[in-house]
Every structure is written in C-alpha cells, then in structure tokens.
Amino acid sequence: MAIISIAGVSKSYWRDSLEIPVLRNITFAIAEGEFFGLMGPSGSGKTTLLNLIAGIDRPSDGTITVAGTDVTALSESMLARWRATNIGFVFQFYNLMPVLTAFENVELPLFLTKLSKNERKERAEFALEVVGLGDRIHHYPKQLSGGQEQRVAIARAIVADPTLLVADEPTGDLDKVSAEEILKLLERLNTEFKKTIVMVTHDPRAADKAHVVKHLDKGELS
Amino acid sequence: MIILKLILKNALRHKLRTALTMLGIAVAVSAFGLLQTVVQMWYLGVEASAANRLIARHSVSFIFPLPLAYRDRIAKIPGVENVTYANWFGGVYIDKKQFFARMAIDNETFFDVYPELVVPKDQLESFNRERNACIIGEDLVKRYNLKLGDIVPIDGDIYPGKWEFVVRGIYRPRDKMTDPSNMFFHWKYLDEQLKADWPERAGAIGWYVIWISNPSDAPRVSEQVDQLFANSSAETKTETERSFQQGFIASAGAILTAMNFISFVIIGIIMLVLGNTMIMAARERTREFAVMKTLGFKTGHLIGLIGGESLIISAIGSAIGLALTFPITEGFATVLPKGWFPIFHVQTTTLILACAAALLVGLAASLFPIQRAVKTRIVDGLRQLG
Amino acid sequence: MKIPFKYTVRNLLTRRLTTGLTVIGIALVVFVFTAVLMMAEGVRKTLISTGSEENVMILRKSATAEITSIISVEDVNIIKALPHIAQRPDGKPIASGEGVVIVNLNYQKGKGFGNVTVRGVTPEGMTLRPQVKLVQGRMFQWGSREIVIGQSIYKRFEGVTLGEKIKYGGDLWTVVGVMDSDGSGFDSEIWGDVDQLSQAFGRLSAVSIVLLRLDNPGNFDDFKAALTKDIRLQYFDAKREKQFYDEQSEDLAFFIRILGTVVTIIFSAGAMIGAMITMYAAVSNRTVDIGTLRALGFRRRNILWTFFVESIFLALFGGAAGIVIASILQFFSVSMINFTSFTELAFKFAISPGIIFRSFVFAVVMGIFGGFLPAVRASRLNIVNALRST
Numbered sequence: 001m002a003i004i005s006i007a008g009v010s011k012s013y014w015r016d017s018l019e020i021p022v023l024r025n026i027t028f029a030i031a032e033g034e035f036f037g038l039m040g041p042s043g044s045g046k047t048t049l050l051n052l053i054a055g056i057d058r059p060s061d062g063t064i065t066v067a068g069t070d071v072t073a074l075s076e077s078m079l080a081r082w083r084a085t086n087i088g089f090v091f092q093f094y095n096l097m098p099v100l101t102a103f104e105n106v107e108l109p110l111f112l113t114k115l116s117k118n119e120r121k122e123r124a125e126f127a128l129e130v131v132g133l134g135d136r137i138h139h140y141p142k143q144l145s146g147g148q149e150q151r152v153a154i155a156r157a158i159v160a161d162p163t164l165l166v167a168d169e170p171t172g173d174l175d176k177v178s179a180e181e182i183l184k185l186l187e188r189l190n191t192e193f194k195k196t197i198v199m200v201t202h203d204p205r206a207a208d209k210a211h212v213v214k215h216l217d218k219g220e221l222s
Numbered sequence: 223m224i225i226l227k228l229i230l231k232n233a234l235r236h237k238l239r240t241a242l243t244m245l246g247i248a249v250a251v252s253a254f255g256l257l258q259t260v261v262q263m264w265y266l267g268v269e270a271s272a273a274n275r276l277i278a279r280h281s282v283s284f285i286f287p288l289p290l291a292y293r294d295r296i297a298k299i300p301g302v303e304n305v306t307y308a309n310w311f312g313g314v315y316i317d318k319k320q321f322f323a324r325m326a327i328d329n330e331t332f333f334d335v336y337p338e339l340v341v342p343k344d345q346l347e348s349f350n351r352e353r354n355a356c357i358i359g360e361d362l363v364k365r366y367n368l369k370l371g372d373i374v375p376i377d378g379d380i381y382p383g384k385w386e387f388v389v390r391g392i393y394r395p396r397d398k399m400t401d402p403s404n405m406f407f408h409w410k411y412l413d414e415q416l417k418a419d420w421p422e423r424a425g426a427i428g429w430y431v432i433w434i435s436n437p438s439d440a441p442r443v444s445e446q447v448d449q450l451f452a453n454s455s456a457e458t459k460t461e462t463e464r465s466f467q468q469g470f471i472a473s474a475g476a477i478l479t480a481m482n483f484i485s486f487v488i489i490g491i492i493m494l495v496l497g498n499t500m501i502m503a504a505r506e507r508t509r510e511f512a513v514m515k516t517l518g519f520k521t522g523h524l525i526g527l528i529g530g531e532s533l534i535i536s537a538i539g540s541a542i543g544l545a546l547t548f549p550i551t552e553g554f555a556t557v558l559p560k561g562w563f564p565i566f567h568v569q570t571t572t573l574i575l576a577c578a579a580a581l582l583v584g585l586a587a588s589l590f591p592i593q594r595a596v597k598t599r600i601v602d603g604l605r606q607l608g
Numbered sequence: 609m610k611i612p613f614k615y616t617v618r619n620l621l622t623r624r625l626t627t628g629l630t631v632i633g634i635a636l637v638v639f640v641f642t643a644v645l646m647m648a649e650g651v652r653k654t655l656i657s658t659g660s661e662e663n664v665m666i667l668r669k670s671a672t673a674e675i676t677s678i679i680s681v682e683d684v685n686i687i688k689a690l691p692h693i694a695q696r697p698d699g700k701p702i703a704s705g706e707g708v709v710i711v712n713l714n715y716q717k718g719k720g721f722g723n724v725t726v727r728g729v730t731p732e733g734m735t736l737r738p739q740v741k742l743v744q745g746r747m748f749q750w751g752s753r754e755i756v757i758g759q760s761i762y763k764r765f766e767g768v769t770l771g772e773k774i775k776y777g778g779d780l781w782t783v784v785g786v787m788d789s790d791g792s793g794f795d796s797e798i799w800g801d802v803d804q805l806s807q808a809f810g811r812l813s814a815v816s817i818v819l820l821r822l823d824n825p826g827n828f829d830d831f832k833a834a835l836t837k838d839i840r841l842q843y844f845d846a847k848r849e850k851q852f853y854d855e856q857s858e859d860l861a862f863f864i865r866i867l868g869t870v871v872t873i874i875f876s877a878g879a880m881i882g883a884m885i886t887m888y889a890a891v892s893n894r895t896v897d898i899g900t901l902r903a904l905g906f907r908r909r910n911i912l913w914t915f916f917v918e919s920i921f922l923a924l925f926g927g928a929a930g931i932v933i934a935s936i937l938q939f940f941s942v943s944m945i946n947f948t949s950f951t952e953l954a955f956k957f958a959i960s961p962g963i964i965f966r967s968f969v970f971a972v973v974m975g976i977f978g979g980f981l982p983a984v985r986a987s988r989l990n991i992v993n994a995l996r997s998t
Contacts, residue, residue, distance in 0.1 A: 238888060239885055239888060239889070242881050242884055242885050242888070243881075243885060245881055246878050246881035246882055246885070249874055249875075249877045249878040249881065250874075250875075250878045252874060253871055253874035253875055253878070256870065256871065256874070257871060260867065281712075282709075282711050282712065282776040282777065283709070283710040283711045283712045283723060284710070285675060285709060285710045286709070286809070312672075312676050313670060314670045314672070318672050377669075377670040378670060379668055379670040379671040379672065379676040379677065379678075380676050380678070382668060382670070382678060382843060422810075422813070455778045455810075457778075459712075468720070469720055469721060470945075472715070472719060472720030472721065472722065474944055474945050475719070475720075475944065476942040476943060476944040477864070477944055480647075480942075481867075484640055484871065487636055487639075487640065488875065488878075490636065491633055491636055491637070491875065491878050491879070491882075492878075494629050494630075494632055494633045494636075494882065495633060495878060495881065495882045495885070497629060498626055498629045498630065498633075498882060498885060498886065499885055501625060501626065501629075502626060502885075502889050550870075550874070554870055557866060557870070558863075558866065559859075559862075562863070
C-alpha cells in the first residue's frame with residue numbers, strides 16, 4: 001500500500017529572472033514500511049525532493065500525498081502541525097540545539113503535543129534507550145561524538161512516533177564505524193518498529209541497506 | 223589600495239548591522255553634544271565677561287544694596303575709567319513663568335561700560351528723555367512681539383507696586399555670547415518712586431560695575447575698593463566680572479558635574495555598541511583572517527583592516543551624530559521655558575570634542591578584535607567553521 | 609510558549625561577551641533614567657517635607673520666592689488678627705513674621721561660595737516647625753547675636769563649627785547649635801532671632817513672610833476668603849505651606865526631569881540599537897536552529913516569540929542591574945542652587961516603588977523595540993534556506 005504518492009511533481013528555483021529547473025515531472029510511489037533510498041550526483045535535486053516529501057518546501061507543480069493527506073494543499077501553519085505528527089527528520093549535520101542536553105533535544109518535539117511533563121520524560125527516555133544512549137542523556141551535543149549526536153538526532157526523530165522518517169545523508173559526516181552503527185539502527189527501526197524510511201545518500205553502503213533504490217539525475221528519476 | 227577596498231567591502235557585508243552600528247554611534251554622539259552644550263551654556267556668562275570690568279557688590283550677598291554715595295569714591299581710584307551701577311528689579315511680567323533680567327541702571331554710564339549692548343543713537347536719546355522709558359533686547363522683541371512705543375507693565379515684588387515702562391530702545395548684542403533678552407530702565411525713576419513710598423530704601427544701588435583701563439590692574443583696584451568700605455555698615459566684595467559669574471556657577475556645581483559625568487557614560491555606551499559589533503565581526507572572520515595570513519598578509523595589514531573598518535564606521539556614525547546635534551539642541555531649547563537659557567547654541571569646541579571622542583572610541587573598539595586576530599594561530603583559525 | 613524557556617535563557621548565557629556588553633549598555637541607560645527620576649524625586653521630597661499640612665504661608669502676590677517678598681510690620685499685625693488662626697495657651701496667635709535674606713558662605717575645600725538662606729524666626733516659628741530638632745549644641749538665645757545652622761550647612765561649608773562666628777550685617781554671629789529637620793529644606797538654612805536680624809540689616813519695618821497655623825486644616829478656604837476680603841491685604845496671598853514648597857521645587861524638578869528625559873530618550877535609542885544588533889546577530893547565528901525547529905513542526909509565531917522573549921530578557925537583566933546600581937545613589941546627598949529661591953538646597957536621591965516600576969517598564973520597552981524586528985526576521989526565514997546555511 002502506497003503511503004507516499006508523488007504525481008507529476010516539478011520544482012524550479014529562480015535566480016534573478018532566470019528559472020532553474022531542479023525536478024522535472026517526477027511520479028512514483030513508496031509503500032508503507034519500505035526502506036527507500038534516493039541516490040544521485042551532487043545537484044541532482046535529491047535533497048529538494050526529500051524536502052518536498054517532508055513538507056518543508058512546496059513543488060512548483062504536481063501533488064504529493066502522504067498517508068492520505070495531500071500535503072501540497074496544506075497551508076503553512078497546517079503543514080507545521082502535520083510535520084510535527086507525521087515526519088521525523090534526520091540531518092547530515094545532526095542539527096541538534098547546542099544549548100540543550102541530549103535528553104532535552106529529544107524531548108523538544110513533544111512540546112508540540114499535549115503530553116504532560118512526565119509523559120514526555122517517559123517517551124524521551126524510551127527513544128534514547130532504543131538508540132542505545134541511555135547513559136548520556138544529560139550531556140550537551142558538544143560533549144558527544146558524531147555518531148552519538150546522530151543517534152540523539154534519530155531518537156528525536158522517532159520520539160513523536162511519526163508516520164515517516166526522512167533522512168538526508170545521515171552518514172555523510174561520520175566515520176566508517178559510526179556510519180555502520182547508524183545504518184544498523186535505521187535498519188532496526190525499519191524491520192522491528194516498522195518505520196517507513198526515505199533516505200537520500202551518496203554512500204553505497206547506505207544504499208545497500210535500503211530495499212528500494214532510485215536514482216535522480218538532472219531532475220529525472222530512474 | 224586593496225586594504226581600503228577590503229575594508230569597505232567588509233563593512234558593507236552586513237549592511238544592516240553596519241548601519242545600525244553607525245546609527246547607534248550617531249545617537250550617542252548627539253546626546254553627548256546636547257549635554258555638553260547645556261554645560262557650556264551655563265558657563266556662557268563667564269565667557270561673556272570682559273577683562274576690563276569689575277563687579278563690586280555687598281560682601282554679605284548680592285541681595286543687600288550699596289549706597290549710591292560710594293560711586294564717587296570708587297571713581298577716584300587710579301586706574302578706574304568709569305563706574306556704573308544697576309539694581310536687580312525682578313518683578314513679574316505677564317506671569318511668573320516669563321524669565322528675563324530686568325534691571326534699573328544709570329543711563330549716563332551703563333551703555334559705555336557695556337559696549338556689547340548696541341543701541342542706535344537716536345533710540346538712546348529718546349530713552350534718556352523719558353523717565354519711565356526702557357531699552358529691551360531684540361530677543362524680547364521677538365518673544366513678546368514688542369515694538370518701540372509699547373508699554374511693558376511689571377508687577378513689582380522686590381519693589382512692590384504696578385510699574386509701567388515704555389519701550390524707547392532696542393539693543394542688539396554685538397557678540398554671540400551676549401544675552402539678547404535683558405530689559406533696562408532708569409534707576410532714577412526707581413529711586414524717585416522709592417523716595418515717595420519707601421524712603422528708607424532710596425539712594426541704594428544693587429552693584430557697581432567698574433571699568434578699568436588696564437585689566438592687569440584688576441587685583442589692585444579690587445582690593446582698594448574693598449579697603450575703602452571695610453568696617454563700614456555696607457562692606458563690599460569686588461572681583462573681576464569673570465570671577466563674579468563663576469561664583470554663580472559654583473552653586474550649580476552638582477548638576478554640572480552630573481551632566482559631565484553622564485557625557486562620559488555616553489562615550490562608554492558608544493564604545494560598547496561599536497565594540498560589540500567589531501567583536502561579532504571578528505568572530506565571524508577568524509577563518510578568513512587565517513586564510514589571509516596563509517596568503518602572506520602581515521599583522522600590519524590585519525590591523526589596518528580591522529582598525530580601518532572600525533574607524534570608518536565610527537567616523538560616519540559621528541558625522542551623522544554631529545549633524546543631528548543641531549536639530550536636537552534646537553528642539554531641546556524650545557521645550558525649555560523661554561528665558562532659562564537665552565542663548566543656546568552648539569559651540570565649536572563641543573563639536574571637536576565629540577569628534578575626537580568618537581574617533582578614539584573607533585580605535586579603542588578595534589583593539590580587542592585586532593588582538594584576537596593577531597594572536598590566533600593560523601591552524602586554529604582555519605579550523606573554525608565559517 | 610511552546611519552545612521551552614531554558615532554550616532562551618541558555619542561549620543568552622552562551623554568547624557571554626556579546627550578551628554582557630548589551631546588558632551593560634541597557635543597564636547604563638536605565639541607570640541614568642532612574643538616577644534622574646531619583647534626583648527629581650529627591651528635590652520634591654525635600655521641599656515637600658519642609659511644609660506642613662497645618663501651616664499656611666503668607667507672601668506678597670508677585671513674589672516668586674521668600675526673599676523677594678516684603679510684608680510691612682503693620683500688615684503682619686493685620687494678618688495676625690485674621691480668623692481661624694490657632695492660638696497659644698495665652699491666647700496669642702501662632703503666627704511667625706519672618707525675615708529671609710541670603711548670605712554668602714564659602715564651601716569647604718575652597719570650592720567657591722554658595723548662597724545660604726538666613727531666616728529670622730520667632731518663638732512661634734519654632735512651634736510651627738516641630739520636625740526641627742537640635743542635634744548639636746543648643747538653641748540660640750533670643751535677643752542675642754547667636755544663630756543655629758542646618759545639618760547640611762554644617763557639613764558643606766567652612767567656618768561654621770560650634771563657637772565660630774560668621775560676619776554679616778556689620779556684626780559677628782556665633783554658631784551655637786546644629787539643627788536637623790529630617791531631611792527637609794531647613795537643613796540648608798541658618799536661623800536667628802528675627803528682631804536681631806532686622807536690626808542688623810536695617811530692615812526694621814518689614815519681614816518677608818508670615819507663617820501661621822490654622823486652628824483646623826479644613827478651615828483653609830475660609831481663612832483665605834477672609835484674607836482676600838480685607839482690602840488692606842490685597843497684595844498678599846495665602847498658600848498651604850506644603851503647596852508653597854511644592855511650587856518652589858517645580859522649576860528645579862522640571863529642569864532635572866526635562867534634561868534627564870531628553871537625554872535618556874536619546875540614550876535609549878542607542879541601547880535599543882545595541883540590543884537590535886545583538887539580536888540580529890543571535891538570529892543569524894542560529895539560522896540552522898531556526899530551520900530545524902520549523903522542520904520539527906514549530907510555527908513561525910513560536911520562533912518569533914522565542915526571540916522576542918530573549919530580547920526582553922536581555923532588557924530585564926540590564927534593567928535590574930541599572931536599577932540596583934542607581935539605588936546605591938540613595939546614600940549620597942547632593943547640594944545645589946534652587947533656581948526659584950536662588951539659595952542652596954541639599955537633597956538626597958530618593959527611590960520609590962513608582963520609580964522602580966517605571967524603570968523596569970522603560971527597560972522592557974527598550975527590549976521590545978530592540979528585539980521586535982530581529983524576531984520578525986527570524987520568523988520569516990525560509991526553512992530550506994535556513995537549513996542549508998552553515
């Protein structure tokens with residue numbers, strides 16, 4: 001069952017008066033529970049496509065439906081609300097709040113829910129357990145290694161139990177060993193916890209872990 | 223020159239931040255200008271003093287009168303060319319909020335001793351002919367829409383009663399620092415009325431103004447005058463006009479000190495605002511400076527770059543601030559009750575002081591960033607993420 | 609506020625130098641603002657406490673100050689016969705005809721001279737001012753050339769210690785006591801026997817003012833009506849003593865306030881600009897944070913609020929610091945010339961809850977104006993661009 005449907009999506013950017021097309025008429029679907037990998041050279045538009053799926057950018061043309069909702073039709077504030085419950089983000093550079101501890105970073109998305117303080121604590125602690133960081137929760141990002149930071153980021157991404165995990169080059173900044181750990185973790189989230197994952201990557205080892213891999217080149221999918 | 227180009231480009235990089243910094247400096251400079259102007263205006267009386275004039279007043283305080291009879295005795299002292307006198311009249315014109323000096327003077331000698339009060343000859347003659355004539359400053363003409371022939375009614379307090387004076391002359395101040403808002407009338411007229419109503423107060427004047435031919439005679443003549451009347455019922459205290467004026471200012475000391483102090487606080491604020499910006503700029507560019515060092519730029523170049531940027535920002539900000547000082551000072555003068563500061567304009571020294579201060583600050587604010595840029599090792603600098 | 613508070617506070621604490629500089633800037637402005645208010649309040653308090661509710665001051669209508677007022681001895685007697693004046697046990701009215709003059713005394717440490725009020729009082733005058741107490745020496749003897757001086761005169765001027773003599777009115781006057789009037793204007797005066805002073809200054813036929821006590825403060829209007837009706841007293845005016853002194857402080861307090869307000873407004877523009885620069889920098893340093901928060905689902909307005917609050921916090925820190933430092937001024941007293949009476953007036957900086965409140969509001973307003981635009985910019989960032997910037 002397709003959880004994500006992308007139909008006729010195009011995206012262009014404007015530089016001065018020049019239109020630069022990034023994506024051309026993309027159509028495809030991603031099934032529920034799938035581990036989907038998107039590869040392509042630099043500038044191919046894969047991050048752009050990811051951003052569109054995640055609802056942080058709008059296509060110039062076409063529609064994107066995620067879990068039954070046409071995200072392209074949502075207003076900005078509705079999109080924000082939608083993202084909070086449906087999307088979990090994992091970035092290449094982790095993007096943790098430097099002034100919050102690991103625990104507080106993971107707790108952060110829960111402030112958008114109506115959970116009580118104790119409920120938030122439970123969930124955050126659980127998420128951190130899942131990623132294997134139960135003992136570091138009160139450390140600040142700068143006290144953690146790259147691999148640990150990414151794990152915190154992943155915990156943050158899953159803490160609100162989103163429909164979809166979206167990862168942009170999750171291993172891009174990590175060494176071989178940490179990268180392997182992160183990929184194993186993502187795999188586990190997919191097989192054990194049944195999370196749908198859409199991942200953009202350069203890394204062939206990452207691509208290996210994915211079930212389905214598509215290539216984007218010059219804005220076209222193959 | 224590449225350094226200049228780099229300075230300008232860097233300053234323009236963060237247009238908003240640079241603009242705000244300049245604005246911050248401009249604001250502080252104009253505040254400084256205003257405060258200093260207020261302080262200067264206070265001292266104006268001192269500045270307007272003539273070296274040839276001495277003031278002799280009652281030694282106890284200026285509110286006690288001196289006998290008219292003293293005049294001739296003072297005139298006989300060697301070195302004294304002319305002696306005139308005046309009484310502070312006070313009273314109320316229209317209401318208690320209208321401030322300007324009202325004095326009874328000796329029409330024969332007063333304007334000789336105060337040549338900076340320029341009265342057209344025909345007006346002076348007309349003034350001399352009428353008992354209750356008065357001469358007013360051109361500022362009063364403007365303020366109250368008066369012209370020759372108008373009546374000026376004063377409700378007396380020190381000298382009670384309803385007084386009326388006719389405007390027969392208008393004086394123009396010769397110098398920038400002369401008060402253009404005084405009113406003078408005949409002491410003879412005052413004395414006449416006193417003889418009728420309060421005879422025991424007649425024959426007395428407020429203070430003597432002594433014109434000496436040689437300013438260096440001042441100490442000797444002052445002493446001689448006081449000697450003449452020592453141990454009498456009305457002892458005198460004679461001093462130069464400048465010193466007399468300074469005496470008044472001493473009592474406002476606290477406020478003047480406060481204002482001067484605040485002026486320096488302002489300089490401090492300028493430094494903070496500019497320093498803050500320069501530090502932020504330096505932090506951002508740690509990597510850049512490291513790169514420049516690898517390219518071969520020397521410490522001197524970096525100092526020129528950072529210092530130059532700081533100076534340019536400071537210079538432009540100050541220029542704007544100086545330009546703003548004028549309208550702000552004018553605005554302030556209009557808010558004050560008329561007559562508190564009859565003369566209120568920005569002096570050149572204030573402008574120069576403000577400039578100097580701002581430029582100094584420009585240099586000082588760049589010290590910390592320069593030190594940082596110079597000390598950071600290339601390796602550490604390159605490591606920094608933009 | 610969806611974004612937790614600790615995020616705001618910790619961000620302020622992270623950029624310590626920049627935050628510190630901005631806080632100091634705001635603190636300085638608030639300090640000046642508060643100090644000016646305290647100065648004006650100090651002047652007011654001193655002068656107002658000089659007057660009592662029960663007392664009424666009679667002066668010549670056109671006089672702006674006590675020294676320019678003249679009341680002849682005959683008129684004093686007419687005034688004393690007016691109704692509603694409180695009486696001594698022996699039936700005499702509690703009314704004091706007092707002569708006020710100015711003498712010059714030298715400041716200590718050779719800082720020039722000041723104008724000091726010398727007041728010739730009567731025994732009733734002492735009754736009318738119960739707040740005046742002698743703290744050193746003794747009261748002067750009536751009929752002698754002895755005087756007592758106020759605390760502030762004792763502290764600031766030279767040649768006025770107990771036993772020393774001051775020269776004026778063709779005679780020497782011996783200082784026999786120092787009086788304390790609980791911080792009111794009388795601390796800056798010299799008192800002596802009015803008859804002695806009038807004699808010395810050749811002003812036997814007149815005094816400056818009449819101070820009297822009403823039998824009941826509520827009878828002021830009736831008393832004033834009686835005075836107005838008497839045609840012989842047409843040149844005189846009656847005021848409650850408190851009101852008189854309030855008016856005496858008007859000009860000086862006004863000047864202080866006006867100068868202070870103008871200067872502070874200009875300053876505050878400077879501080880706001882400083883705050884703005886800091887907040888803009890904060891925004892640009894945290895674009896990735898902002899992008900991430902938006903991606904996580906936080907709304908534009910959450911972002912706006914969080915930066916706005918940060919700016920207000922900055923201002924509150926600065927405000928608190930400025931107020932605390934300003935409050936230290938309470939321990940200092942200042943002396944300067946009161947424009948209206950032309951004489952020396954000593955006063956303390958006085959703080960009040962109203963002043964503290966106003967200063968805080970002022971600080972917050974600076975924070976609001978300084979932080980608003982940067983906060984708006986933060987909220988307007990495009991998510992994708994924000995995430996891309998590193």
